[in-house]
Amino acid sequence: xxxxxxxxxxxxxxxxxxxxxxxxxxxxxxxxxxxxxxxxxxxxxxxxxxxxxxxxxxxxxxxxxxxxxxxxxxxxxxxxxxxxxxxxxxxxxxxxxxxxxxxxxxxxxxxxxxxxxxxxxxxxxxxxxxxxxxxxxxxxxxxxxxxxxxxxxxxxxxxxxxxxxxxxxxxxxxxxxxxxxxxxx
Numbered sequence: 001x002x003x004x005x006x007x008x009x010x011x012x013x014x015x016x017x018x019x020x021x022x023x024x025x026x027x028x029x030x031x032x033x034x035x036x037x038x039x040x041x042x043x044x045x046x047x048x049x050x051x052x053x054x055x056x057x058x059x060x061x062x063x064x065x066x067x068x069x070x071x072x073x074x075x076x077x078x079x080x081x082x083x084x085x086x087x088x089x090x091x092x093x094x095x096x097x098x099x100x101x102x103x104x105x106x107x108x109x110x111x112x113x114x115x116x117x118x119x120x121x122x123x124x125x126x127x128x129x130x131x132x133x134x135x136x137x138x139x140x141x142x143x144x145x146x147x148x149x150x151x152x153x154x155x156x157x158x159x160x161x162x163x164x165x166x167x168x169x170x171x172x173x174x175x176x177x178x179x180x181x182x183x184x185x
Contacts, residue, residue: 076103077103077176078102078103078104078108078169078174078176079100079101079102079103079104079108079169079176080100080101080103081098081099081100081167081169081178082098082099082100082101083096083097083098084097084098084099084141085097089145089147090147092147092148092149092150092152092153093145093146093147093148094145094146095143095144095145095146096143096144096145096146097141097142097143098141098142098143098144099139099140099141099142100113100131100134100139100140100169101137101138101139102134102135102136102137102138102139103137104136105136106136107133107134107135107136108133108134108171108172108173109132109133109171109172109173110132110133110170110171110172111130111131111132111133111134111140111169111170111171112128112129112130112131112168112169112170113128113129113131113140113142113167113168113169113170114126114127114128114129114167114168114170115127115128115144115165115166115167115168116165116166116167116168117146117163117164117165118163118164118165118166119152119155119156119159119162119163119164120155120158120159120162122155124148124152124155124156124163125146125147125148125152127144127146129142129144156184157185160183160185161183161184161185162181162182162183162184162185163181163182163184164179164180164181165179165180165181165182166178166179167180
């Protein structure tokens with residue numbers, strides 16, 4: 001009889017952790033700039049422009065770029081980063097389609113895009129793509145599979161559902177960081 005209770009408790013734990021991991025990747029409600037649409041294949045794109053753009057030089061100190069996400073018509077952010085779609089691929093897995101657009105007047109060379117997800121200061125996921133040269137006005141789209149372990153999903157739960165997503169657009173000239181903090185509890 002005690003074994004049956006342990007099995008039920010384990011099943012409940014798996015469902016709870018799976019739900020938390022799903023929330024980790026997709027979040028609840030619309031993200032900044034999003035439309036709040038569903039995540040199914042029949043939904044509209046869940047475009048999520050990251051507003052906090054910071055320029056980081058090669059020494060790691062912040063400079064220029066502004067951190068408040070505001071831009072004037074004469075000075076748009078050098079890049080726009082948009083999450084276009086998120087779909088499920090398992091209990092703790094999501095497939096994320098995203099794109100960047102070079103909004104500068106000139107080509108960006110040596111472009112690499114790297115994303116990291118943190119909770120409680122611990123990195124729980126990372127992925128990168130080599131883009132190469134991105135001409136002025138050109139966009140680059142990519143699909144990444146975000147697959148967390150149950151332990152990583154548990155870390156998110158222990159951190160009250162708070163995560164930090166950092167996406168770095170690294171070029172030969174500078175590094176641009178897009179930050180998004182979410183509460184997925």
